[in-house]
Amino acid sequence: MPELPEVEVVRRGLERLVTGRTIAAVEVLHPRSVRRHVAGAADFTGRLAGLRFAPARRRGKYLWLPLEGADEALLAHLGMSGQFRVQPPGAPDERHLRVRLVFTDPHAGELRFVDQRTFGGLSVHAQTAEGLPDAVAHIARDPLDEGFDEAAFHGALRRRRTTVKRALLDQSLISGVGNIYADEALWRSRLHYDRPTATLARSRTIELLGHIRDVMTAALAAGGTSFDSLYVNVNGESGYFARTLDAYGREDEPCRRCGTAMRRSAWMNRSSYYCPRCQRRPRTPARAPAGV
DNA sequence: AAGCTCTCCTGATGGC
DNA sequence: TGCCATCAGGAGAGCT
Numbered sequence: 001m002p003e004l005p006e007v008e009v010v011r012r013g014l015e016r017l018v019t020g021r022t023i024a025a026v027e028v029l030h031p032r033s034v035r036r037h038v039a040g041a042a043d044f045t046g047r048l049a050g051l052r053f054a055p056a057r058r059r060g061k062y063l064w065l066p067l068e069g070a071d072e073a074l075l076a077h078l079g080m081s082g083q084f085r086v087q088p089p090g091a092p093d094e095r096h097l098r099v100r101l102v103f104t105d106p107h108a109g110e111l112r113f114v115d116q117r118t119f120g121g122l123s124v125h126a127q128t129a130e131g132l133p134d135a136v137a138h139i140a141r142d143p144l145d146e147g148f149d150e151a152a153f154h155g156a157l158r159r160r161r162t163t164v165k166r167a168l169l170d171q172s173l174i175s176g177v178g179n180i181y182a183d184e185a186l187w188r189s190r191l192h193y194d195r196p197t198a199t200l201a202r203s204r205t206i207e208l209l210g211h212i213r214d215v216m217t218a219a220l221a222a223g224g225t226s227f228d229s230l231y232v233n234v235n236g237e238s239g240y241f242a243r244t245l246d247a248y249g250r251e252d253e254p255c256r257r258c259g260t261a262m263r264r265s266a267w268m269n270r271s272s273y274y275c276p277r278c279q280r281r282p283r284t285p286a287r288a289p290a291g292v
Numbered sequence: 293a294a295g296c297t298c299t300c301c302t303g304a305t306g307g308c
Numbered sequence: 309t310g311c312c313a314t315c316a317g318g319a320g321a322g323c324t
Contacts, residue, residue, distance in 0.1 A: 001317070032301085061318075080301085080317055096302090117301045119318060162295065171319075179317065269298080270317055 004176030060175025079119025142176035
Protein backbone atom coordinates (compact mmCIF):
# COMPACT_ATOMS: atom_id res chain seq x y z
CA MET A 1 0.00 0.00 0.00
CA PRO A 2 2.63 2.49 -0.93
CA GLU A 3 1.68 6.11 -0.38
CA LEU A 4 3.89 9.14 -0.74
CA PRO A 5 6.51 8.25 1.90
CA GLU A 6 7.01 4.73 0.59
CA VAL A 7 7.22 5.91 -3.00
CA GLU A 8 9.74 8.55 -1.96
CA VAL A 9 11.87 5.87 -0.33
CA VAL A 10 11.82 3.92 -3.58
CA ARG A 11 12.66 7.08 -5.54
CA ARG A 12 15.70 7.67 -3.38
CA GLY A 13 16.81 4.09 -3.86
CA LEU A 14 16.46 4.36 -7.62
CA GLU A 15 18.30 7.66 -7.64
CA ARG A 16 21.18 6.07 -5.80
CA LEU A 17 21.33 2.79 -7.71
CA VAL A 18 20.38 3.41 -11.33
CA THR A 19 21.19 7.04 -12.13
CA GLY A 20 23.56 7.16 -15.09
CA ARG A 21 23.00 3.49 -15.98
CA THR A 22 22.49 2.66 -19.65
CA ILE A 23 19.75 0.20 -20.57
CA ALA A 24 20.92 -2.69 -22.72
CA ALA A 25 17.72 -4.71 -22.95
CA VAL A 26 14.22 -4.88 -21.52
CA GLU A 27 12.06 -7.95 -21.03
CA VAL A 28 8.33 -7.71 -20.34
CA LEU A 29 7.15 -10.85 -18.57
CA HIS A 30 3.54 -9.80 -18.00
CA PRO A 31 1.66 -7.60 -20.49
CA ARG A 32 -0.62 -6.13 -17.85
CA SER A 33 2.33 -4.45 -16.20
CA VAL A 34 2.86 -2.28 -19.29
CA ARG A 35 -0.84 -1.76 -20.10
CA ARG A 36 -0.51 2.01 -19.64
CA HIS A 37 2.00 2.00 -22.47
CA VAL A 38 -0.68 2.01 -25.14
CA ALA A 39 1.67 1.37 -28.06
CA GLY A 40 2.39 -2.06 -26.61
CA ALA A 41 5.19 -4.05 -25.04
CA ALA A 42 7.43 -4.12 -28.11
CA ASP A 43 7.29 -0.34 -28.43
CA PHE A 44 7.98 -0.05 -24.70
CA THR A 45 11.14 -2.12 -24.83
CA GLY A 46 12.28 -0.46 -28.07
CA ARG A 47 12.03 3.03 -26.61
CA LEU A 48 14.25 2.17 -23.64
CA ALA A 49 17.10 0.28 -25.24
CA GLY A 50 20.34 2.23 -25.42
CA LEU A 51 19.20 5.13 -23.21
CA ARG A 52 20.59 6.34 -19.92
CA PHE A 53 18.66 7.12 -16.74
CA ALA A 54 18.71 10.61 -15.25
CA PRO A 55 17.94 10.96 -11.51
CA ALA A 56 14.51 9.65 -10.47
CA ARG A 57 11.71 12.10 -9.83
CA ARG A 58 8.36 11.85 -8.11
CA ARG A 59 4.98 13.51 -7.87
CA GLY A 60 2.49 12.06 -5.42
CA LYS A 61 2.57 8.28 -5.85
CA TYR A 62 4.04 8.40 -9.36
CA LEU A 63 7.75 8.20 -9.93
CA TRP A 64 9.74 8.35 -13.12
CA LEU A 65 13.23 8.05 -14.52
CA PRO A 66 13.91 10.67 -17.20
CA LEU A 67 15.76 9.29 -20.22
CA GLU A 68 18.77 11.37 -21.16
CA GLY A 69 18.55 13.00 -24.55
CA ALA A 70 15.13 11.56 -25.35
CA ASP A 71 12.57 14.02 -23.93
CA GLU A 72 10.88 10.94 -22.55
CA ALA A 73 10.71 9.22 -19.19
CA LEU A 74 10.10 5.75 -17.80
CA LEU A 75 7.04 6.22 -15.59
CA ALA A 76 6.20 3.88 -12.74
CA HIS A 77 3.28 3.43 -10.41
CA LEU A 78 3.61 0.83 -7.68
CA GLY A 79 -0.13 0.29 -7.34
CA MET A 80 -0.83 -1.97 -4.39
CA SER A 81 2.11 -4.30 -4.47
CA GLY A 82 4.74 -3.02 -6.87
CA GLN A 83 8.41 -3.21 -5.94
CA PHE A 84 11.68 -2.35 -7.60
CA ARG A 85 14.65 -4.54 -6.95
CA VAL A 86 18.21 -4.25 -8.09
CA GLN A 87 19.58 -7.76 -8.45
CA PRO A 88 22.80 -9.26 -9.70
CA PRO A 89 22.42 -10.86 -13.13
CA GLY A 90 21.53 -14.51 -12.71
CA ALA A 91 19.73 -14.07 -9.40
CA PRO A 92 16.65 -16.32 -9.43
CA ASP A 93 13.55 -14.65 -10.85
CA GLU A 94 11.07 -13.49 -8.27
CA ARG A 95 7.71 -15.24 -8.38
CA HIS A 96 5.94 -12.08 -9.52
CA LEU A 97 8.68 -10.61 -11.68
CA ARG A 98 6.93 -8.54 -14.38
CA VAL A 99 9.61 -6.48 -16.13
CA ARG A 100 13.38 -6.85 -16.27
CA LEU A 101 15.81 -4.12 -17.34
CA VAL A 102 19.36 -5.20 -18.03
CA PHE A 103 22.12 -2.59 -17.98
CA THR A 104 25.11 -2.39 -20.26
CA ASP A 105 27.43 -2.43 -17.24
CA PRO A 106 27.38 -6.00 -15.93
CA HIS A 107 28.37 -4.73 -12.48
CA ALA A 108 25.22 -2.60 -12.31
CA GLY A 109 22.95 -5.59 -11.95
CA GLU A 110 19.38 -5.68 -13.24
CA LEU A 111 16.50 -3.44 -12.37
CA ARG A 112 13.44 -5.59 -11.77
CA PHE A 113 9.82 -4.60 -11.39
CA VAL A 114 8.01 -7.13 -9.23
CA ASP A 115 4.27 -6.81 -8.66
CA GLN A 116 2.00 -9.49 -7.26
CA ARG A 117 -1.38 -7.92 -7.95
CA THR A 118 -0.43 -6.02 -11.11
CA PHE A 119 -2.23 -2.84 -10.11
CA GLY A 120 1.01 -1.02 -10.76
CA GLY A 121 2.92 -0.74 -13.99
CA LEU A 122 5.54 0.88 -16.19
CA SER A 123 5.20 3.02 -19.31
CA VAL A 124 7.23 5.47 -21.37
CA HIS A 125 5.89 9.00 -21.89
CA ALA A 126 6.89 12.25 -23.48
CA GLN A 127 7.82 14.93 -20.98
CA THR A 128 5.80 18.13 -20.86
CA ALA A 129 7.36 21.59 -20.77
CA GLU A 130 7.22 21.40 -16.96
CA GLY A 131 9.33 18.24 -17.00
CA LEU A 132 6.47 15.90 -16.14
CA PRO A 133 5.54 12.77 -18.07
CA ASP A 134 2.35 13.67 -19.94
CA ALA A 135 0.39 10.95 -18.17
CA VAL A 136 1.04 12.71 -14.85
CA ALA A 137 -0.07 16.17 -15.95
CA HIS A 138 -3.40 15.87 -14.10
CA ILE A 139 -1.79 14.90 -10.77
CA ALA A 140 -1.73 17.73 -8.25
CA ARG A 141 1.40 18.70 -6.39
CA ASP A 142 1.81 16.78 -3.17
CA PRO A 143 1.86 18.38 0.29
CA LEU A 144 5.63 17.98 0.62
CA ASP A 145 6.18 19.82 -2.68
CA GLU A 146 7.32 23.37 -1.93
CA GLY A 147 5.11 24.55 -4.78
CA PHE A 148 1.97 23.18 -3.10
CA ASP A 149 -0.56 26.01 -2.94
CA GLU A 150 -2.49 25.87 0.36
CA ALA A 151 -4.82 28.73 -0.52
CA ALA A 152 -5.75 27.15 -3.84
CA PHE A 153 -6.33 23.80 -2.11
CA HIS A 154 -8.63 25.39 0.44
CA GLY A 155 -10.49 27.21 -2.31
CA ALA A 156 -11.00 23.94 -4.18
CA LEU A 157 -12.35 22.28 -1.02
CA ARG A 158 -14.83 25.09 -0.50
CA ARG A 159 -16.07 24.87 -4.09
CA ARG A 160 -16.39 21.11 -4.15
CA ARG A 161 -19.59 19.35 -3.22
CA THR A 162 -17.90 16.37 -1.68
CA THR A 163 -16.58 15.06 1.62
CA VAL A 164 -13.18 15.46 3.13
CA LYS A 165 -11.76 11.96 2.79
CA ARG A 166 -12.87 11.69 -0.82
CA ALA A 167 -11.09 14.96 -1.45
CA LEU A 168 -7.90 13.74 0.23
CA LEU A 169 -7.85 10.67 -2.01
CA ASP A 170 -8.52 12.70 -5.16
CA GLN A 171 -5.06 12.93 -6.69
CA SER A 172 -6.07 15.87 -8.85
CA LEU A 173 -6.62 17.98 -5.70
CA ILE A 174 -3.74 16.79 -3.54
CA SER A 175 -1.51 13.87 -4.37
CA GLY A 176 0.33 11.24 -2.39
CA VAL A 177 -2.37 10.59 0.22
CA GLY A 178 -3.86 7.10 0.37
CA ASN A 179 -6.31 5.37 2.66
CA ILE A 180 -3.92 4.88 5.57
CA TYR A 181 -2.46 8.37 5.90
CA ALA A 182 -5.87 9.89 5.18
CA ASP A 183 -7.28 8.12 8.25
CA GLU A 184 -4.25 9.08 10.32
CA ALA A 185 -4.42 12.75 9.39
CA LEU A 186 -8.20 12.91 9.90
CA TRP A 187 -7.83 11.36 13.35
CA ARG A 188 -5.17 13.91 14.30
CA SER A 189 -7.41 16.67 12.98
CA ARG A 190 -10.50 15.30 14.78
CA LEU A 191 -12.37 15.35 11.50
CA HIS A 192 -14.94 12.77 10.45
CA TYR A 193 -14.32 11.33 7.01
CA ASP A 194 -17.79 12.36 5.81
CA ARG A 195 -17.38 16.01 6.70
CA PRO A 196 -18.46 18.13 3.71
CA THR A 197 -15.44 20.01 2.39
CA ALA A 198 -17.51 23.15 1.82
CA THR A 199 -17.93 23.55 5.60
CA LEU A 200 -14.22 23.59 6.40
CA ALA A 201 -12.88 26.86 7.72
CA ARG A 202 -9.58 27.94 6.30
CA SER A 203 -7.87 27.30 9.64
CA ARG A 204 -9.14 23.71 9.63
CA THR A 205 -7.77 23.11 6.15
CA ILE A 206 -4.39 24.49 7.21
CA GLU A 207 -4.42 22.32 10.33
CA LEU A 208 -5.33 19.25 8.28
CA LEU A 209 -2.49 19.90 5.85
CA GLY A 210 -0.11 20.22 8.78
CA HIS A 211 -1.16 16.83 10.11
CA ILE A 212 -0.82 15.25 6.67
CA ARG A 213 2.72 16.58 6.43
CA ASP A 214 3.55 15.43 9.97
CA VAL A 215 2.28 11.90 9.35
CA MET A 216 4.13 11.64 6.06
CA THR A 217 7.34 13.13 7.37
CA ALA A 218 7.35 10.71 10.30
CA ALA A 219 6.77 7.76 7.98
CA LEU A 220 9.50 8.96 5.68
CA ALA A 221 11.87 9.23 8.62
CA ALA A 222 11.03 5.65 9.50
CA GLY A 223 12.12 4.67 6.01
CA GLY A 224 8.70 4.06 4.59
CA THR A 225 6.03 1.97 6.15
CA SER A 226 4.37 -1.27 5.36
CA PHE A 227 2.02 -3.78 6.86
CA ASP A 228 2.78 -6.88 4.93
CA SER A 229 5.53 -8.38 2.87
CA LEU A 230 4.25 -6.81 -0.32
CA TYR A 231 6.12 -3.60 0.06
CA VAL A 232 9.84 -3.90 -0.25
CA ASN A 233 12.13 -1.02 -0.98
CA VAL A 234 14.46 -0.84 -3.89
CA ASN A 235 17.12 -2.96 -2.23
CA GLY A 236 14.67 -5.72 -1.49
CA GLU A 237 14.62 -4.94 2.20
CA SER A 238 11.27 -4.98 3.86
CA GLY A 239 10.26 -1.44 4.74
CA TYR A 240 8.53 -2.45 7.90
CA PHE A 241 6.46 0.11 9.72
CA ALA A 242 8.62 1.43 12.53
CA ARG A 243 6.03 3.61 14.20
CA THR A 244 2.55 2.97 15.44
CA LEU A 245 -0.61 4.02 13.70
CA ASP A 246 -3.24 5.92 15.65
CA ALA A 247 -6.27 5.11 13.52
CA TYR A 248 -5.76 2.74 10.62
CA GLY A 249 -6.40 -0.91 11.50
CA ARG A 250 -7.37 -0.14 15.12
CA GLU A 251 -11.01 -1.24 15.12
CA ASP A 252 -12.25 -1.95 18.70
CA GLU A 253 -8.97 -0.71 20.18
CA PRO A 254 -9.04 2.33 22.47
CA CYS A 255 -8.58 5.77 20.95
CA ARG A 256 -5.17 7.01 22.03
CA ARG A 257 -6.72 10.36 22.93
CA CYS A 258 -9.94 9.51 24.74
CA GLY A 259 -10.04 5.73 25.18
CA THR A 260 -13.25 5.24 23.23
CA ALA A 261 -13.31 2.10 21.08
CA MET A 262 -12.25 2.93 17.55
CA ARG A 263 -14.63 2.04 14.76
CA ARG A 264 -14.34 0.81 11.23
CA SER A 265 -16.86 1.74 8.58
CA ALA A 266 -17.21 0.37 5.09
CA TRP A 267 -16.51 3.27 2.82
CA MET A 268 -15.95 3.42 -0.92
CA ASN A 269 -15.17 -0.30 -1.21
CA ARG A 270 -12.64 0.02 1.58
CA SER A 271 -12.48 0.89 5.26
CA SER A 272 -12.36 4.03 7.30
CA TYR A 273 -11.08 3.90 10.85
CA TYR A 274 -12.02 6.67 13.23
CA CYS A 275 -12.85 7.53 16.83
CA PRO A 276 -16.62 8.01 17.19
CA ARG A 277 -16.10 10.47 20.02
CA CYS A 278 -13.21 12.59 18.74
CA GLN A 279 -14.40 12.53 15.14
CA ARG A 280 -18.12 13.20 15.29
CA ARG A 281 -20.18 12.50 12.22
CA PRO A 282 -21.36 15.84 10.88
CA ARG A 283 -25.04 16.64 11.24
CA THR A 284 -26.71 16.04 7.91
CA PRO A 285 -28.45 19.33 7.18
CA ALA A 286 -32.14 19.01 6.39
CA ARG A 287 -32.65 19.26 2.67
CA ALA A 288 -34.64 22.22 1.45
CA PRO A 289 -38.15 21.18 0.46
CA ALA A 290 -38.21 20.04 -3.14
CA GLY A 291 -40.13 21.84 -5.85
CA VAL A 292 -39.91 25.31 -4.40
C1' DA B 293 -20.26 17.98 -16.00
C1' DA B 294 -18.79 17.14 -11.47
C1' DG B 295 -19.19 13.48 -8.46
C1' DC B 296 -19.58 8.84 -7.54
C1' DT B 297 -19.38 3.62 -8.40
C1' DC B 298 -17.35 -0.06 -10.36
C1' DT B 299 -13.53 -2.93 -11.79
C1' DC B 300 -9.01 -4.66 -12.38
C1' DC B 301 -5.75 -8.51 -9.56
C1' DT B 302 -3.76 -12.20 -6.28
C1' DG B 303 -3.01 -14.29 -1.87
C1' DA B 304 -4.24 -14.68 2.91
C1' DT B 305 -7.76 -15.76 5.86
C1' DG B 306 -11.97 -17.57 7.89
C1' DG B 307 -16.28 -20.08 8.07
C1' DC B 308 -18.72 -24.26 7.42
C1' DT C 309 -9.81 -31.24 4.58
C1' DG C 310 -11.50 -28.63 1.05
C1' DC C 311 -14.09 -25.20 -0.97
C1' DC C 312 -15.95 -20.79 -1.37
C1' DA C 313 -16.50 -16.01 0.09
C1' DT C 314 -14.34 -11.98 1.73
C1' DC C 315 -10.89 -8.51 2.10
C1' DA C 316 -7.02 -5.44 0.85
C1' DG C 317 -7.13 -0.67 -2.38
C1' DG C 318 -5.03 3.09 -6.45
C1' DA C 319 -6.82 4.97 -10.26
C1' DG C 320 -9.27 5.50 -14.28
C1' DA C 321 -13.27 4.19 -17.17
C1' DG C 322 -17.85 4.90 -17.32
C1' DC C 323 -22.26 6.21 -15.62
C1' DT C 324 -25.69 9.59 -13.88
